[in-house]
Amino acid sequence: MKISIIDRDYKKALRRPFFALSLLFLSFFTGTTFYALVEGYSLIDAAYMAVITISTVGYGEILPLSQDGRLFTTLYIISNLIIIAFGVSTLTSYLFGGEMNHLLNRYKMSREVRKLKNHVIVCGLGRNGIKACEELSKAGTPFVVVESSEEVLERFPFNIGHQMILGDATADHILIKAGILYAKALITTLPSDAENVFISLTSRELNPKLEVIARASEESSEKKLIRAGANRIVKPDTLGGYHMAQLITKPLVVEFIDTISGVTEEDMQMEEISYDQLSQKYQSHTIEELDIRKITGVSVLGTKKDKEKFQFNPSIHTKIEESTTMIIIGKTKEIEKFKKVYCK
Template sequence: MPPIIKPPRPGVSHYLRDIWRRFNLSRFVGALVLTVTGLAVGIGGFMWIEKFSFLDAFYMTMITVSTVGYGELHPLSPEGRLFVSVYIFFNLLILAYLLSVLTTYIFDGGLRTMFAMLRNDQEIRGYSDHVIVCGFGRNGRKAYLELRASGAQVVVVELDEAVLQEDVADEAAQNENISVVRGDATLDDTLRAAGVERARALITALPKDADNVFVALTARELAPNITIVARASLKSSETKLIRAGADSVVMPDEIGGSHMANLIMRPEVIRFLDMISGLGPHRLRLEEMRTEELRAELQGRSIRELDVRSRTGTTVIGLRHQSGEFTISPSADIIPGRGDVFLFLGTEDQIVKLLDLFRG
C-alpha cells in the first residue's frame, strides 16, 4: 500500500486542490515516494552491508533496479547476495506500481486534463469585469448562453461533475471553451477562485434557495460593489435573498405561469416579448447607453437632433434619469443630462450600427 499523503494546505490554489481531489494525485505522489525510498534503501544497504562508497552504492543500486546486468563492482558477500535478491523482488513490485500509475495518467487523458485545468485557472486569474454564474442547470446554462451571446466574459461555478461533463462536451462541439470553477459556490475559496473580487456581476441559480442565500451573502461580503441576481423557488425566499445582499430576485416558476396565462389573454404582446428575449423567429435586441458613452460631439443634443431612428433604424423606447425615474417613449425635444441612460430597441444589425455611430 502506498503511504498516505495529505492534500495541499488551504493556502494553495483552489485548482491545485481540485486537481488533487479529482485525479487522486496521492497515488502518483505515493508511487514516487516508494520509488525514492527504494533507491535510498538500496544505497544504504550496499553502503552498510558491503561497505561501498556512496558513488559505488548508487551505481550498484541503479544497475540492480534497472536489471541491466552490467555485473558487480566487487564480489558480494553472502549477506549482500541475500540483500540483492530481496531488493530486486520488492523493487520489481514498486516499478510495476509506478508504471501502472503513469500509464493511467498518460493514456486515460489525466495529464492533458490537468494541464487544461491549470490553463483554465490562469485564464480566470486574468479576468476582470466578468460575470460569475453559480449553478449550470437549466437556468444557469440559459443565463450563460445569453451572456456569451452579448459578448460578456463568464465564469461558471458548478459542483456536479456529471453536469459539467455533459455541458462542457456540448460547448466543445461548438468550439467554445467554458471557464469553469469546480466546487461549492457557497464557500469563500470557490468564489475567490472564480474572481469574485474582480467581477462586475454574479448570478446564483442553484437548485436550493438556501444555497442561493449563502452565495449571495458570501459574494456580498467578498465584493461589496458586485451586482447579484438570484434565483428563487419560493416566494418566502425573496425577502431572505434581498436581505442577504441580492440586488434582484427571479422566480422562474412564477414567471412561467404568468407567461402561459398571458399567451391566452395577450398573445401578440407575448410574441413581441419573445422577439425581444430572443425566443421568437425574428430576434430583437434591447440595448442601453449612458449619455457619457456618446461621442463627444453628440453629447448635450436632444433626441430629435441625435436622429437615431433615421440614422440606424433603432427606436428610443425609454430614458432612465439620474434620479431613478423612467420616461417611456420620451419626447424628441428632451435633452438627456449626465447620468441618464438611453434604452434602445432594434434588430441585431441596427443595434450594431447604433453602437458604431454613437458610442464613443
C-alpha cells in the same frame, strides 16, 4: 477555444505521478540503507547496488551477499518490478493519454481567470445557469462558470471559450479563484435556496460593490437573499406560471415580449445605451435632435436617469443627459448601425 476545467487543487491532478516518484525514492532509500547497514557496503557502493537492482540491468554483486542479503534482494527486485511498471504506466498516461496537456490547460485557464476584470461569475450549471451563460455569450460578456460536478461540466452543451472552475461555490477560496474581487456581477442559480443565500452573503463580504443576482425557489427565501446581499431575486417557478397564464389571457402581449427578448427566432433585440457610450457630439441632445429612427430604424422604448423611474415612450424633447440610459429596440442590423453611428 477549448473548454478547460480548473481543479480544486493541482496536487490532486499530480497525485499519481507524485506517488510513483515517492515509491521509487523510498525504494532507493530502503535498498541503500539495507546494503550499507546489513551487508556492510560503503555508502556509494550501497547506492550503486540499489540502483542496479532497481533497474534490473543484470550486473553482478559488488561484494558477496549473505543469505539475508540474497533474500532481501529477491524481494527487492520483485517489488521494484511492480513500482517500475506503475511508474511507466503513470508516465505514459500523462505524456500520451492527454493528462499532461489537460494539466497545462488548467494552469493556463487559471492564469487567464486571474487576468479577468469586470466579468460575471455564474454559480451552477442547471437549466437556469446554462441559459444565463448562453445570454452572456451572445452579449460578448466575459464570464467564469463555477460548478461542483465534473460530469456536469463535461456535458456543457456549447463551446464558447469561457473559463470553468470545478469547485464548491460556497467556499471563499473558490470564489476568489473565480476572480470575485474584480468581478462586476455574480449569478447564483443553485437549486438550494440555502446555498444561494450563503453564496450571496459570502460574495457580498468579499466584494461589496458586486451586483448579485440570485435564484429563489421559495417565497420565504426572497427576504433572506436580500438580507444576505443579493441585489435582485429571480423566481423561475413563479415566472413560469405567470408566463403560462399570460399566454391565455394576453397571448399577443406575450408574443411581443418574447419577440423583443430574443426567445423567438425573430430578428429583434433590445439594447441599453448609456450616455457615456455615446460619441461626444451626440451627448446632451434630445431624441428629436438625434433623429435616431430616421437614420438607423431603431426606436427608443424608454429612458432612465440615475435612480429615477423609467420613462416609457419618451417624448422627442427628452434630452439624453449625463447618467441617462436609453432602452432601444430594433433588428440586429439596425442595432449594429446605431452603435456604428452614435457610439464611441
